[in-house]
Amino acid sequence: MKRPPSPYPFWYRKIPEIYTNGNYSFTFGQTPSQVHIEEQIPSLETILKESNTSSAAAVLLVCDTHTEYITKKISRNRPTCVLESGETQKNWGSVERIITEAREVGLGRDGLFIGIGGGVITDLTSFAASVYMRGAGLCLVSTTLLGMTDAAVGGKTGFDLLGIKNLVGTFSPASHIYMSLEVLKTLPSREWKSGMAELIKTAVLDSAETLDLVKSKKMPFLDGALAREPGLHMKELIERAVLVKGRMVETDPRETGTERALLNLGHSFGHALESAAGLGTLSHGEAVAWGMIRACELGQALGITPPARAREITKIIAAYGYETAAPHSLLKDIRTFIKALEGDKKKKAGKLSFVVPDAERAVLVSADIIGLRLLEQIINGDLQQ
Amino acid sequence: MKRPPSPYPFWYRKIPEIYTNGNYSFTFGQTPSQVHIEEQIPSLETILKESNTSSAAAVLLVCDTHTEYITKKISRNRPTCVLESGETQKNWGSVERIITEAREVGLGRDGLFIGIGGGVITDLTSFAASVYMRGAGLCLVSTTLLGMTDAAVGGKTGFDLLGIKNLVGTFSPASHIYMSLEVLKTLPSREWKSGMAELIKTAVLDSAETLDLVKSKKMPFLDGALAREPGLHMKELIERAVLVKGRMVETDPRETGTERALLNLGHSFGHALESAAGLGTLSHGEAVAWGMIRACELGQALGITPPARAREITKIIAAYGYETAAPHSLLKDIRTFIKALEGDKKKKAGKLSFVVPDAERAVLVSADIIGLRLLEQIINGDLQQ
Numbered sequence: 001m002k003r004p005p006s007p008y009p010f011w012y013r014k015i016p017e018i019y020t021n022g023n024y025s026f027t028f029g030q031t032p033s034q035v036h037i038e039e040q041i042p043s044l045e046t047i048l049k050e051s052n053t054s055s056a057a058a059v060l061l062v063c064d065t066h067t068e069y070i071t072k073k074i075s076r077n078r079p080t081c082v083l084e085s086g087e088t089q090k091n092w093g094s095v096e097r098i099i100t101e102a103r104e105v106g107l108g109r110d111g112l113f114i115g116i117g118g119g120v121i122t123d124l125t126s127f128a129a130s131v132y133m134r135g136a137g138l139c140l141v142s143t144t145l146l147g148m149t150d151a152a153v154g155g156k157t158g159f160d161l162l163g164i165k166n167l168v169g170t171f172s173p174a175s176h177i178y179m180s181l182e183v184l185k186t187l188p189s190r191e192w193k194s195g196m197a198e199l200i201k202t203a204v205l206d207s208a209e210t211l212d213l214v215k216s217k218k219m220p221f222l223d224g225a226l227a228r229e230p231g232l233h234m235k236e237l238i239e240r241a242v243l244v245k246g247r248m249v250e251t252d253p254r255e256t257g258t259e260r261a262l263l264n265l266g267h268s269f270g271h272a273l274e275s276a277a278g279l280g281t282l283s284h285g286e287a288v289a290w291g292m293i294r295a296c297e298l299g300q301a302l303g304i305t306p307p308a309r310a311r312e313i314t315k316i317i318a319a320y321g322y323e324t325a326a327p328h329s330l331l332k333d334i335r336t337f338i339k340a341l342e343g344d345k346k347k348k349a350g351k352l353s354f355v356v357p358d359a360e361r362a363v364l365v366s367a368d369i370i371g372l373r374l375l376e377q378i379i380n381g382d383l384q385q
Numbered sequence: 386m387k388r389p390p391s392p393y394p395f396w397y398r399k400i401p402e403i404y405t406n407g408n409y410s411f412t413f414g415q416t417p418s419q420v421h422i423e424e425q426i427p428s429l430e431t432i433l434k435e436s437n438t439s440s441a442a443a444v445l446l447v448c449d450t451h452t453e454y455i456t457k458k459i460s461r462n463r464p465t466c467v468l469e470s471g472e473t474q475k476n477w478g479s480v481e482r483i484i485t486e487a488r489e490v491g492l493g494r495d496g497l498f499i500g501i502g503g504g505v506i507t508d509l510t511s512f513a514a515s516v517y518m519r520g521a522g523l524c525l526v527s528t529t530l531l532g533m534t535d536a537a538v539g540g541k542t543g544f545d546l547l548g549i550k551n552l553v554g555t556f557s558p559a560s561h562i563y564m565s566l567e568v569l570k571t572l573p574s575r576e577w578k579s580g581m582a583e584l585i586k587t588a589v590l591d592s593a594e595t596l597d598l599v600k601s602k603k604m605p606f607l608d609g610a611l612a613r614e615p616g617l618h619m620k621e622l623i624e625r626a627v628l629v630k631g632r633m634v635e636t637d638p639r640e641t642g643t644e645r646a647l648l649n650l651g652h653s654f655g656h657a658l659e660s661a662a663g664l665g666t667l668s669h670g671e672a673v674a675w676g677m678i679r680a681c682e683l684g685q686a687l688g689i690t691p692p693a694r695a696r697e698i699t700k701i702i703a704a705y706g707y708e709t710a711a712p713h714s715l716l717k718d719i720r721t722f723i724k725a726l727e728g729d730k731k732k733k734a735g736k737l738s739f740v741v742p743d744a745e746r747a748v749l750v751s752a753d754i755i756g757l758r759l760l761e762q763i764i765n766g767d768l769q770q
Contacts, residue, residue, distance in 0.1 A: 030415070035564060096546070103547055103728070131516070134543065134554045135639070158519065159482070162488055169519045170555060254520070343488070 014195050022239070026173075026246040028155045029253040033173040035153060035346060039231050040085055041141060041180040044075040049218030051112060051139050051175050058107040060116065062098055062125040065087070067117040068141050070183055071371035074116065074141065079105045083121065087280035090120050090159045091234055092168075098128040103182045112137040115174075117153030118191070119284070122174075123166070126136075126157035140174045144187060145195025145234075146285055147243040148179045149202060154249040154260075160279055164343055171254050179238060184230035201265050201292060202241045204313060204363055205248075210240050211316070260366045264363050265355040266292035268341060269379075275340035277330040287366035289322035297326075298365075299356030301374055306359050313357060326381030334379055337376050341375070411558075411631040413540045414638040418558040420538060420627050424616050426526060426565040429460040436497060436524050436560050443492040443500065447510040449474070450500070452528050455568055459526065464490045468506065472665035475505050475544045477553075483513040487521075489594060497522040500559075503529035503576070504536030504669070507559075508551070511542035515557035525559045526582055529572060530580025530619075531670055532562045539634040539645075540683040545664055548658050549728055556639050556721065564623060569615035577612060579670030581705055586650050587626040588675060589698060589742055592634075594700070595625050603704050608628040643749045650740040651677035652746050652766075653729050660725035662715040674707035682711075682768045683750075684741030684760060691744050698742060711766030719764055726760070 022037040034050075036042070046351020048055070059078050062072040066086035071080055080100040083094050093294040102113065107275060113136060115125025122140045129138035142152035187195075196217075217233065220226045226233045252259035270291030274282055293314050299305025318324050331337060342352065352367035377383050407422040419435075421427070429444075444711045448456040449470035456465055466486040468479050479544050487498065500510025500523060514523035527537035543554020572580075582604075588595040595684060602618065607610045611618045637644035659667055671708070678699050682751030684690025703709050716722060729737055737752035762768050 090479070096477070099553065100547060103549070103552065106728075131553045131555055132541075133552065134541065134556055156519065160514075162485060164488070167488065167518065168484065169521055170516055272546045343491075 009371060013384040015189075021080050022235075023247060025249055026153075028173045028249055029171070029174045030157055031155070031175075033153075033155065033175060033177065033311065035177045035179065037179045037181070037235065037239055037242065040058055041062040041073055041183060042178045044078065046176070047074070047114060047141075047176065051137060053112045054110065057103050057137075058102075058111040060098070060102045060105055060107055060111070060222055061114045061116060062121060062128075063116040064121050067121065070143055071116045074114070082358070085117075085120070087120055090124060091161070093133075094124050095128050095159060098125060099132055102128070102132055107132070107136060109133045109136050112139060114139050114141065116143060117369070118142070118147045122147055122152045123157055123169075124159060126172055126174060127159060127169060130157055130170040135172070136338070138172070138174045139176045139178070140198065141178045141180070143180070143183045144191050144276070145184060145238075146191065146198055146283075147195075148238050149195055150180070150245070152177050153242055153245050155253065160261075161277060163275055164340075165274060165279065179242075181234060182349055184234060185287065189227070190283055192221065193209075193321065194283035195269075195303050196221060196263040197239055197266075197285030197289040197317075197322065199237055199290075200313075200316055200320070201263075201288060202244050204265060204292070205262055205355055206240065208245045211245075211312075212238060213240070215316060215319075218316075221320065234245060261353070262355055262362050263362050265357070266290075266295055268352070268354050269294040272337050272340040273331065275343075276333070276337040277328070281330060289317050289320070290326075290328055293317060293324050293325065294378050295354065295356050297378050298354060298370070298374070299358070299377070301383060302356065302365060302369065304363060304365065306358045306367060307372070309359060326379055326384060331379070334376065337379055338372070338375070404579070407620075409624075409627055409631060411538075414556070414632055416540070416558045416560075418538075418540065418560060418562065418631075420562045420564065420631065422533075422564045422620065422624055422627065424566050425457055426455060426568060426714045427563045429463065432499060432524050432526075432561065432563070433460070433497070435558055436522060438522055439495065441492050442522075443487075443496040443739045445483070445487045445490055445492055445496070446499045446501060447506060447513075448501040448508050452506065455528055456501045457528070459499070464498070468509070470502075472505055472545070473511060473718060475664075476546070477544065479509050480513050480516075480544060483510060484517055487513070487517055492517070492521060494518045494521050497524060499524050501526040501528060501728055503527070503532045503741055507532055507537050508554075509544060511540075511559060512544060513553040514556060514586065515542055520557070520619050524556070524561045524563070526565070527564045528565070528568045529576050530569060530623075531576065531578075531583055531668075533623050534580055534583040535630070537562050537564070538627055539648075540628050540638065548660055548664060549725075550659060550664065553706055564627075566616040566623075567617060569619065570612060571614065574612070575668055576608065578706065579668035580678075581606060582651075582670030582674040582707065584622055584626055584700075585698075585701055585705070586648075586673060587629050589650060589677070590647055590746055591625065591629045595629075596697075598622060598625070600701060600704075603701075608704065622679045627674055641760050646738070647740055647747050647750050650742070651675075651680055653726060653737070653739050654679040657722050657725040658716065660711070660728075661718070661722040667715060671707060674702050674705070675709065675711075676681045678702060679711065679763050680739065680741050683739060683755070683759070685744070686763075686768060687741065687750060687754070689750065690749060694742055694744060713762055716764070719761065721762070724763055725755070738742065 004289040024035040061080040066077045066085045113129040155173030158166035161167040266288040269288035274287045296310035409420040446465040451470045498514040500507045509555035540558030543551035546552040590601040651673040655672035659672045
């Protein structure tokens, strides 16, 4: 088992002290990336000004049928590429459509792509911008809780191929990312549930204090108060998630070390479940929530996750109403699952690795010490308490 | 007209003093990239060792039907993706095939793509490697004169879309690039002609001395001695081309400044001619050679290129047997040409720019000061002497 020399970076536990007025600046690799957490959606003028885009340069707005109404509030006259919504649209065909429309409006390297939507739209737009003429300008307006807490920050772009999530992609951060709390008011409940799972994950990686903050949102989540007043209830939690992810990505922007990989807590099992159930069947968060419990079981079996810690994480996930039992009700065939697991991108020297919670945070464990038998027991639910 | 503050970087004119034993190390952005100029093709063992690739990691060789025989000399047992040859293959379908075969052989982020061929194969393999799981290992074996003097060095990757050359691409240098002079013995004469144009361009950007070296190769080029004994005749010229391009790219790896853009001498007119004639009809070098003469005419009209300099460049290009007259015999419709020219990637703030030779090297000129009428005169041959 491999543990990073110092699992806790310098900023750990200092996050609450460095809160700002909703504006957060990161540098991913050599690329500056700013996040703006505000009540309202930004105007096109604000986006153009902050991204230093010349008024002569071409702009293409990209959204899906769900976020078209938000896009119209940003601009009614600028060229807009409206895609169908859903994970099944996350393919080369959508990228080609974005690129074709950019070409038609004469967008050059100094032009700007603005992606307005959840993770599918921001990942697709970011990928298209990163390869269009070898890189054009990019801003994002993240409109889902999952996007704000995960997809929109950190520069991972991509689309699915051969049934594998984000098999094709780049590291290419947006210069500006806007998160508007008011748009969460119209978010469907399934999307809330998907996003909350990433918030729970962030809390596990951050601190007992953040985990307490997540716990305190359970009732307002279940009775709908979060959705009615997201500006009141969600600002601090989203700020923490952005800061935790942002600082971790700054430490290890291209996931060549172990720091960024910790963000994959619950994702090895989760992605495999998404693939095995058929991409788009389960929401990403539902799959990750289920995957985190499997990670706890794995960590316990390896003696890394203290039983009380595993119980606490499992209890929170169950309280939010996620499916926790193994085998998952949508998992038809364990061999499909194992194959998807083995195709995981996070391989080094041909070896899988897993993130499991430890007493305070989480660590990366090489699959060297994990037998296939143990994985099968976990997926089948033989280790459940 | 915009001129860079100091058009001559520190290494200019010092290149002959820093010749090494055929091994050249560059750093493009933050990525190290080494070029090895040798008589023979490298063995697979050499490639794996030099690129620090674990013996446990998966490897995919990529070539086309022309370079399959070279690939078999490198390895007979490793998985190989053989594409059809030609510029028309430079599309998403080919990238998808490379990615699909990589996935089938279980290639992970620590795996290695080895592209063996001319510019089409090295650009396609480099693009696939740069987006596969957001980036896997990459080595190139460049097998054409054009590839050695241009495509393989400097990290530009990509493929054609909507009839535009390299509309989709990334900046992603190979860690190791091998140039084997012996493979040039089997290079068809059209490929020799394509590569020599880039060598002439390099000489124009370098020095009178390199231009003299190019002139001295005219007879051995025309009587076939270059092709019979490339190891004897071509080593110094290829070394100079690699060094000139490598140092220029190091100065400006992502073409955000003006230095790398100078390498596009002849390319704005050349790319537009390639597009207007139909991609794959003309060789890249033939188009660039014709484009360089147009750049001289433009430079003269603007008072930047001294007439004696324009005459010398035109004379060398004509001596090598390139089509020099305007309009080009394959150009059917000037409007298609102008449209392709306006779609050029090298736009800033919606403006085209052109590279034109000056007394010693070349400079970048904004299209602000160039009227459409002047461009039409040049393309139609109205300014020819």
